[in-house]
Amino acid sequence: xxxxxxxxxxxxxxxxxxxxxxxxxxxxxxxxxxxxxxxxxxxxxxxxxxxxxxxxxxxxxxxxxxxxxxxxxxxxxxxxxxxxxxxxxxxxxxxxxxxxxxxxxxxxxxxxxxxxxxxxxxxxxxxxxxxxxxxxxxxxxxxxxxxxxxxxxxxxxxxxxxxxxxxxxxxxxxxxxxxxxxxxxxxxxxxxxxxxxxxxxxxxxxxxxxxxxxxxxxxxxxxxxxxxxxxxxxxxxxxxxxxxxxxxxxxxxxxxxxxxxxxxxxx
Numbered sequence: 336x337x338x339x340x341x342x343x344x345x346x347x348x349x350x351x352x353x354x355x356x357x358x359x360x361x362x363x364x365x366x367x368x369x370x371x372x373x374x375x376x377x378x379x380x381x382x383x384x385x386x387x388x389x390x391x392x393x394x395x396x397x398x399x400x401x402x403x404x405x406x407x408x409x410x411x412x413x414x415x416x417x418x419x420x421x422x423x424x425x426x427x428x429x430x431x432x433x434x435x436x437x438x439x440x441x442x443x444x445x446x447x448x449x450x451x452x453x454x455x456x457x458x459x460x461x462x463x464x465x466x467x468x469x470x471x472x473x474x475x476x477x478x479x480x481x482x483x484x485x486x487x488x489x490x491x492x493x494x495x496x497x498x499x500x501x502x503x504x505x506x507x508x509x510x511x512x513x514x515x516x517x518x519x520x521x522x523x524x525x526x527x528x529x530x531x532x533x534x535x536x537x538x539x540x541x542x543x544x545x546x547x548x549x550x551x552x553x554x555x556x557x558x559x560x561x562x563x564x565x566x567x568x569x570x571x572x573x574x575x576x577x578x579x580x581x582x583x584x585x586x587x588x589x590x591x592x593x594x595x596x597x598x599x600x601x602x
Contacts, residue, residue, distance in 0.1 A: 339417040545570065556569075
């Protein structure tokens with residue numbers, strides 16, 4: 336699998352490309368705090384057919400390097416840019432979850448590569464986000480399984496007990512260890528674009544579960560209101576892992592958004 340290098344840090348990523356399409360354009364996922372690439376599974380399947388999709392493993396996660404922390408969101412955005420540069424991606428449609436949304440916003444401010452943003456469960460500043468509600472130590476399987484109670488609604492957990500077991504297994508296998516999580520958490524704590532959102536002129540789709548306890552829906556509303564080209568969509572009843580428990584609704588939003596903002600050759 337390919338790697339990109341940013342200031343000595345190697346970032347592993349995967350590329351799924353269709354036979355046709357614009358080779359300079361891609362959907363690029365940006366990961367949430369401490370979570371492995373499993374988090375993208377529900378959206379990857381919907382987007383990888385018509386679009387080139389790039390799935391990086393955030394520094395500190397999976398087979399990417401884990402340099403000593405603390406990290407800054409700017410570091411993670413530079414990692415993302417290195418991946419796009421390695422694949423010669425000129426127009427990146429960034430899909431970020433939580434911390435990944437913060438990275439996408441920062442990338443839109445610091446590079447010309449982002450063509451659109453899809454921000455899921457993302458606040459305008461780190462103080463509206465609770466990383467402890469998202470990550471659980473993969474060395475403690477019971478804690479991992481217990482954390483899903485806060486991340487997924489009661490209705491989903493009752494209807495899909497098998498999915499909970501699979502997600503817990505993926506988290507134990509793929510999520511960041513405690514040291515890398517603390518480095519990610521520092522990035523969240525240092526993030527604040529509340530007074531600079533007006534500078535992000537990239538088209539932005541903001542998606543939020545109305546029952547999100549890690550990042551309140553009001554934070555998503557504030558984010559969309561502050562973005563010059565922000566568009567807000569709440570998913571009723573869903574919690575922070577809205578892309579998992581309401582994948583059909585989220586995928587419909589993403590597919591429609593990309594159809595509107597990608598080039599004709601990319602559709």
